[in-house]
Amino acid sequence: MKFKPILILLFFFCIPIQMLAQENVAAANIGQLQKEMYRLYPTRNVDEFMDVTERLKEASLKVGNEGLFYRAWANQASFNFSKIDRQKGMEIAKAMNEYSKQHDSKLGIYYSSLTNANQSSSLRMEEEALKLYLNAIQYKQKYLPNINAAPAYIGAAKVYYNTRNKEKVLEMTDKALAEPNLIGSNIVDAWSYRCIASMIPEGMDHKEELNRNYEEWKKAKEKYKYNSAFSSLIEVYHAQVNNDYDKMLELAKDIKSPQERYKMMSYAYEYLGKTKEALDCFREYKRVSDSLNSAEIRRQISEHSLQLDVIRVENQAKELLLHNQSLKLAHAQDELEQRRLEEEALNLTLKNRDIELTNASIKLKNDSLDRHAQQLKLSEYKSKLELEQNKEKIERITLWTAIGVGLLIITFLCLYLYRRSRHMKALTTAYDKLETAYEQLEQTTAAKERIESELRIAREIQMSMVPHEFPERPDLDIYASMIPAKEVGGDLYDYLLEDDILYFCLGDVSGKGVPASLFMAQTIRLFRALAKQHQMPAYIATRLNEELTEKNDNGMFVTMFIGQLNLITGLFHFCNAGHNPPVIGGDKQHGSFLEMEPNAPIGLWPELEYIGEEIESIKGRPLFIYSDGLNEAENMKQEQFGDDHMLDILRQTKFKDARHVVELMETEVKHHRDGAEPNDDMTIMCIKALNNE
Numbered sequence: 001m002k003f004k005p006i007l008i009l010l011f012f013f014c015i016p017i018q019m020l021a022q023e024n025v026a027a028a029n030i031g032q033l034q035k036e037m038y039r040l041y042p043t044r045n046v047d048e049f050m051d052v053t054e055r056l057k058e059a060s061l062k063v064g065n066e067g068l069f070y071r072a073w074a075n076q077a078s079f080n081f082s083k084i085d086r087q088k089g090m091e092i093a094k095a096m097n098e099y100s101k102q103h104d105s106k107l108g109i110y111y112s113s114l115t116n117a118n119q120s121s122s123l124r125m126e127e128e129a130l131k132l133y134l135n136a137i138q139y140k141q142k143y144l145p146n147i148n149a150a151p152a153y154i155g156a157a158k159v160y161y162n163t164r165n166k167e168k169v170l171e172m173t174d175k176a177l178a179e180p181n182l183i184g185s186n187i188v189d190a191w192s193y194r195c196i197a198s199m200i201p202e203g204m205d206h207k208e209e210l211n212r213n214y215e216e217w218k219k220a221k222e223k224y225k226y227n228s229a230f231s232s233l234i235e236v237y238h239a240q241v242n243n244d245y246d247k248m249l250e251l252a253k254d255i256k257s258p259q260e261r262y263k264m265m266s267y268a269y270e271y272l273g274k275t276k277e278a279l280d281c282f283r284e285y286k287r288v289s290d291s292l293n294s295a296e297i298r299r300q301i302s303e304h305s306l307q308l309d310v311i312r313v314e315n316q317a318k319e320l321l322l323h324n325q326s327l328k329l330a331h332a333q334d335e336l337e338q339r340r341l342e343e344e345a346l347n348l349t350l351k352n353r354d355i356e357l358t359n360a361s362i363k364l365k366n367d368s369l370d371r372h373a374q375q376l377k378l379s380e381y382k383s384k385l386e387l388e389q390n391k392e393k394i395e396r397i398t399l400w401t402a403i404g405v406g407l408l409i410i411t412f413l414c415l416y417l418y419r420r421s422r423h424m425k426a427l428t429t430a431y432d433k434l435e436t437a438y439e440q441l442e443q444t445t446a447a448k449e450r451i452e453s454e455l456r457i458a459r460e461i462q463m464s465m466v467p468h469e470f471p472e473r474p475d476l477d478i479y480a481s482m483i484p485a486k487e488v489g490g491d492l493y494d495y496l497l498e499d500d501i502l503y504f505c506l507g508d509v510s511g512k513g514v515p516a517s518l519f520m521a522q523t524i525r526l527f528r529a530l531a532k533q534h535q536m537p538a539y540i541a542t543r544l545n546e547e548l549t550e551k552n553d554n555g556m557f558v559t560m561f562i563g564q565l566n567l568i569t570g571l572f573h574f575c576n577a578g579h580n581p582p583v584i585g586g587d588k589q590h591g592s593f594l595e596m597e598p599n600a601p602i603g604l605w606p607e608l609e610y611i612g613e614e615i616e617s618i619k620g621r622p623l624f625i626y627s628d629g630l631n632e633a634e635n636m637k638q639e640q641f642g643d644d645h646m647l648d649i650l651r652q653t654k655f656k657d658a659r660h661v662v663e664l665m666e667t668e669v670k671h672h673r674d675g676a677e678p679n680d681d682m683t684i685m686c687i688k689a690l691n692n693e
Contacts (some may be wrong), residue, residue, distance in 0.1 A: 028384055028396065030059050030068065037075060044083055047134055068146070070096070070111040077115050084121065089686065090119060106143045121155060130159045149185035150176040157193045168198040184224025191217035192228035198236050198625050201553070207241040214238050230257070236264050245271040253548065259288045268607070279600060286510075329386030332427060338466065348411055353402050450533075462517050463486050465524055469496055475567045478502070479658035480685035483629075489681035490516025491627050492558075494524050496531040500567045503531035505540075506558035508579065508627040510601075519556050523548065523602075527562070536576035537562040538612025541602060545577075545610065548603040557603035561625055561689075570617030570689050575610050577602045583624040583650055591650045592626070593643075622655055622688040626665075633669045636676045641669055658686035 033056040040049040053072045060069035073096045081089025095117045100108025133156040140149045153176035160168035169238035173190040195217050198210040214285045217234065221227065232255050239248035245268050252264035262285035269278035325588060463482070470478050480493045490509030505527050509516040526547055530540045540562050548558070559579040565572050580603035581593040626646075633641040649668055653661065662684045669682065 021565065030056065030063065033059060035069065037072060040078060041075060045082075046084055049079055056116070066105065066107050066270075069512050070100075070105070070108045073657060074111045074115045074136075078118060081119055086119075086123075093119060104138075107147070110140055110144055110147065113139065114155070117152070118154055119237075121158060126159050129154060133159070138255035146168075146180060148179050148181040148183070148186070150179040150182055150190065153179070154189045154193065161193060161197060164200055166197050166200040169200075173197075180486045183225050184220070185540075188217065188224055188226045189228050191220050192230045194235060195234045196237065205241075210237060210241050224637065233264075240267070240271075257273040259285060262288060269516065279598070282600070282604075329427065332423070337422070339420070341414065346413075350406055353406070357399055403692070410431070462521070465521055466493055467495060469494075473499075473567075475690050476502065476689045477658045477690060478504075480506070480661050481662055482681070482683040483627065483666070484681045485677070485678040486512055488514055490520050490558075491629065491681035492520045492524050493681040493683055493685050494527055496528060498532075498534065501534070502565040502567060502687075503563070504526055504565070504685070504687065505560055505562045506579070506625045506627065506683055507558045508629075508681070509558045510556055512681070515554065515556065519548075519558065519603075523558050523560075536612055537564050537573050538610045541575045541577050541599070541612075542608065545602045545608055546606065549606040552603055555604075557601040559601045563623075565618070565687070565689055567689055570619035572615040572618045573612060574614070575599065575612040577610060580626060580628055582626075583647060584618065585622040585624075585655070591647060593647070594623075618690055619689045620685060622658070622661070625648060625660065625685045625687075627681060627683040628677065629680035630665065630669060630684060632680060633673055633682065634676060634679050635672055635674050641672050645672075655688070658688060661686045 033052055036052045037049070037056055040052060043049070054075050056072045057069050060066070060072065073092070077089050077092040077096065079089075080092055091114060096108065096115065097112035099105075100112050101262040113132055117129050117136060118629055120129035120132060137149055137156070140147055140152070153172045157169045157172035157176070160172060173194050176186060176190045179186070191213060194213045195210060198213055214234065219233070232251060235250045236248055236255065239245070239251055249265060249268035249272065251266055253260040255264060262281045263498060266278045266281035266285055269275075269281060284583050305372055326379045344607045420462065434546055462484070466482055467480075470480075476497075478495065479497075482489075482491050482493060484491070490510070490511060490513075491507070493506040495503075495504040497503075507520075507523060509519045509523070511519075526544050527540065530543055534542070541560065544560070548556075558577075560577045560580060560581045561574065562577070563572065563574040576597070577599045579595065583591045584593045584594045599610050600608060628681050631643050631646050646665070649665065650661070653664060655661065666682075
């Protein structure tokens with residue numbers, strides 16, 4: 001009995017020690033699982049990563065660490081979305097969102113919103129991603145003031161950088177750096193976006209700003225041993241603004257994105273004075289950009305065609321619904337007419353019964369008048385009177401039966417009329433809804449027709465800017481045509497005949513649609529003005545470049561071939577600005593590509609001097625000029641028309657006149673496409689200076 005109090009004290013003393021030990025073991029286990037999660041995240045070990053994160057979620061729930069539970073779940077969604085299967089990643093994010101709402105977890109709702117924003121940003125849904133990031137930030141400020149919202153601010157900074165909004169990028173990164181409980185990757189990412197934002201807009205002096213941000217980024221990167229996605233690009237920009245162009249070139253070669261790599265290598269070669277290498281890299285950059293743009297355009301055309309098919313099917317369904325409603329209304333009217341005829345027949349039947357009752361009443365009166373005479377012959381007519389009474393009784397029963405049937409019929413008619421009234425109200429409501437739907441359909445159709453009309457007018461205006469009539473002279477044969485791929489395009493051609501001197505050009509503006517058409521209009525206006533001053537082709541190209549590079553914030557450019565032909569001597573001056581080489585005919589062969597100085601496209605770099613060339617005489621030799629919509633035309637199998645195929649057709653075709661050559665080539669291209677939609681504008685020009693002997 002002496003030991004009982006001591007044992008009780010030892011029992012209560014050991015319980016806290018045991019609980020503390022269990023908590024330490026659980027914390028150590030969670031820490032190990034968390035390290036394993038971040039170790040496996042960069043790999044593609046799906047099963048191992050999912051097993052570790054599931055165990056981490058379970059352990060976090062046991063110890064009540066809600067934040068770590070949802071971070072592990074969010075990492076599962078991001079891992080599957082970016083490395084394995086986007087659909088699987090979105091399903092995991094959706095499950096996390098539903099679980100958060102069921103358990104009313106504000107922390108879970110915040111992390112699921114942030115995960116959805118990251119997935120939208122990866123899918124290039126910029127507006128939706130920005131909306132989700134800002135909603136997550138507002139939710140955090142309202143309900144979770146002590147939570148680190150730096151990932152949301154950095155995500156919003158990424159969206160603003162993609163839209164070239166420098167002011168917003170700096171604002172978001174400032175707010176990210178001011179958040180509580182920052183981790184090293186947040187700090188490095190924030191300074192990364194500040195560095196690359198320093199170069200917006202391109203072409204300006206950013207040396208001081210970039211160097212300041214670069215030093216802070218470098219310190220954070222070395223301190224936390226973390227590399228952001230923009231490390232290579234930041235080093236390239238730093239070398240560029242500090243005029244270390246050799247280092248810039250070496251760093252640019254390590255950039256993973258082909259489009260960004262060729263672009264920065266082109267700039268580096270240009271700064272080093274290596275024009276040829278700069279031009280080669282720029283051509284690769286343009287090829288990659290055009291390839292990406294062509295794929296995007298085909299996707300948009302496919303989506304647009306699908307939308308038109310959906311609209312067409314919906315319109316057909318609405319027309320069928322209206323037709324069915326019309327048939328139902330006609331059927332209802334037929335039923336109402338049938339009911340009306342039945343009511344008239346019933347009314348006639350009731351009138352006949354009334355007449356029979358009246359006749360019976362008259363007969364009873366007559367029988368009453370004759371009763372005195374019948375009493376005299378009572379014995380003789382007794383049996384007859386009994387028969388008459390029985391007959392009268394039967395008639396009364398029949399009369400009351402008829403009255404009862406009539407009342408039932410009247411009751412049925414009242415019920416029928418009440419139900420018909422309700423049915424008519426329902427039909428009226430349905431008709432009003434149909435009328436409203438039809439009006440909305442008419443408004444949608446009118447809006448679509450208005451847009452198509454405006455695009456048709458824009459196409460007519462653009463087509464009116466290029467000449468469609470050509471001079472009829474014995475010493476000149478010229479013809480040209482332009483077929484835009486969309487309602488409006490970016491190709492151009494023009495000519496000016498001053499006495500015996502012919503000025504002409506053919507060009508291809510980067511991009512498609514309305515922006516390209518506006519750039520094309522500006523180019524034609526400047527060419528005509530310079531040609532009227534009787535300037536040489538190289539001078540015209542130089543002046544066009546000076547005008548079009550000024551305030552060219554969108555980075556648009558045009559490839560052009562510009563020529564000047566003396567119709568008397570045949571002397572031919574020309575300048576090629578990054579355009580496809582023309583085909584020129586000869587005496588012994590039917591045609592070959594014209595060898596010439598390529599020069600750079602117009603509108604990219606200011607202060608360029610374009611090099612012109614000349615041929616002593618091209619009299620009697622046809623000159624065939626074209627845009628890349630011809631040789632790069634694709635069929636359903638995405639096979640291009642090709643330079644060799646174009647050259648074979650020109651060599652095998654007997655020259656009749658310029659128009660015949662142009663129309664023949666258009667027919668061949670249409671036959672090659674075999675029903676495929678045009679992937680680019682196509683412009684063709686053919687010129688031949690004729691001998692006048």
